[in-house]
Amino acid sequence: MRRGLIVDDSAVIRMVAGRILGLLHFQSEEVDNRAKALAICERLMPDVILLDGGRPGAETLDFMRTIRRMPGGEATKIIFCATENDPMAIGRALRAGADDILFKPFDRRTMQEKFEDVGLLA
Incomplete structure (x- = not known):
């Protein structure tokens, strides 16, 4: 079974994302x-890593860069979960290693489409 990691300070977002990943x-x-x-x-x-982008500071960008340098990290899909459409923050996230952006709030359909876009689902 494929594995997903949800990194978010909101327990509600973690619960919803975990349920969708299970589906x-x-x-x-x-x-x-x-x-x-x-x-x-x-x-x-x-x-796949669903990464909270609510506060896209240096720590979040460094996290993505660190993942990419780890064994197996280049193959992991990182989905940056943003709360607003800030082109500068999105650009920084993509340059730091995010594969794509998923806007909150999200549902099963939008997550499934994003996973299809990055090659996680056929």
């Missing part, structure tokens, strides 16, 4: 910060 036949882990996420990725790199 898409992904096993999911949910964490509320990037330090916990890095520990999981060091243990076993997931197929």
Whole structure:
């Protein structure tokens, strides 16, 4: 079974995203910060990371760059979950290693379409 990692400080977003991942036949882990996420990725790199982009500061960008340098990190799909359409923040996220952007709030259909766009689903 494919693995997904949800990194978001909102318990509601983690719960909703985890439920959708399950419906898409992904096993999911949910964490509320990037330090916990890095520990999981060091243990076993997931197929996809849904990364909270609510505060796209240097820490978030460094997290994506770190993932890309880790063994298996180049193959992991990173979906940057944004709350607003800020072209500058989106550009920084894509340059730092995000594969695509998913706007909050999202539902199963929008997540499934995004996963299809990045090659996670046929």
